[in-house]
Amino acid sequence: MPPRPCGSLPQTVTISFSYHRHACSSGKRYSMPIITIQQGPQPVERKRELVQRITEAMVEAYGLPPESVQVWIHEVPADSWGKAGQLTCDK
Template identity: 50%
Template sequence: MPIVTIQQSPRSVEMKRELAHKITEAFVQAYEISPEAVQIFFAETSHENWAKGGELAVDWKKQ
């Protein structure tokens, strides 16, 4: 049973719904399994709790 974990900044429910559908379909086609066998976890981190290149993501918007 495939388990997919996605770490990202917050996204809308509609976007996560679409991504979950597409990822599930990819596993169904590639592994020839049922959609129910695919599990997807979304781990969302706010911009104040994420940094890249030594700068918090919340500060990127200010530049």
């Protein structure tokens, strides 16, 4: 199989999240999740949909206000990460 051109989309998406406690103006405390996604470059329309769906899922699953959910997307080009001793774009 010929190597993929550098800059093509990696096959892996990593999602992690952490919680930070936050007090709103009423004094009620709630968790503020930060969801971090590491992936290959994607079109902005796809990222908008991803952020919307992740936010909706966190609101539904944890009963959090949507404004408390943060989604950070880190795009990593195929020539900037590797596996098993090779750049992803060289596989």
